[in-house]
Amino acid sequence: MFRGLFDFRNQKLILRWEILSSVFFFFIISLLILYNQSDNTQFVTSSFYKQILWFCIGFFVFIIVQFIKVQYLYDYSYFLYLLLFALLLSTILSPERGGAQSWIILGPFSFQPSEVGKIIYTVFLARFFTDFAEKKDLSWYFLFMLILLLLPAIIVAKQPDLGTAMIYLSIIMPMLFWSGFSRGLILLLIFPVVSLVAVSNLMLFYIWMIICIVILFYVRDSLLTSFTNIGLNLISGIASPYIFWNVLNNEQRERILTTINPYLSPLKDGYQVIQSMISIGSGGALGKGLGQGTQTHLRFLPVRDTDFIISVISEEMGFIAILFILVALIWFIYWCFEYAVKIENKFASLLLIGSCTIIFMHFIINMGMVAGLLPVTGLPVPFISYGGTFFLTCSILLGLINNIINNYI
16 A cells, blocks of 8 residues: 655655745744753753754654655545544544543554544545535535534544644635635535634624625525525524533533633633733733743743743743744745645645645644633644644644645646
């Protein structure tokens, strides 16, 4: 099966610095923060030195990915999806680890299928949307198939891993739009999800329904699609309380409630959000200085090297540092879309869009989480948060982006 996966003779190896410059900036920020957070200078225990090691391993992986034939991924995408689905289902039989059944444990070894699954899921979606993009007359059959595509996200959410499930769902919309499907079909998938949240306030739900009708009138899709959209919005609104109290588990419900008001649980689920907002607010525009963050060094802020590293950056380097990170992220996304427009191969273009979407959404969801705008999900920040498996996942995604640009432009 793996024969023909690599082509060391014909694949191009060119470092696209317009893409990589943002990544190196993120990594420098990471090292500056981790160096001042490390409590031990020993190589084995210091997250600073470990991060350098992971960067070296990640760069090696990035280089190896340059020689992967994208056509091979296209050919075996459906098989990879079935493999992912089987691995996710197998986690149901695995014991809990950290309060979640998201790991497959084989003796002393363990791995999280949903992490590498982000890449496999993106490859599959690129193939799926490529195959269906030309079949405009199968829109309703396509909609049925799309519901089946949501199953991996549903399984991940039930592990429970709400953050990773959000990443799975976020991949679909940009790729669906890039495939050229009708705006009405895309809105048919987006609007009911928004209604699930908007119904938390009855007046907000009424306003949202009026906005939906106005947008659908402007889009001017078929009457059947428009009325179906409105009907699904009403069903979502009615079903929202049932989903909240019967589908979500206690931990997920508490995280959502503490997002609305973290002081509902100031010593438990709301503690992280409260301490994060204090860190962000106390940093001001220019920050307190590297190594001077009181929330960090007095250990009020939890998981400061990973999930809440943006809060540390804000406290010690100020809002100006967050602004520079956002500019670098926008620069990265701009060049990804700039190249995606030029790529004629549909599958390669979609795979590029999906890969950069994963990186982008990790940034957005994490920043929303530390600011108290989104539930605490445990999603790290690409190339900034300390970590091994996730750093390698991001290195593979970056390698795919660079690979596609080199061989399809």
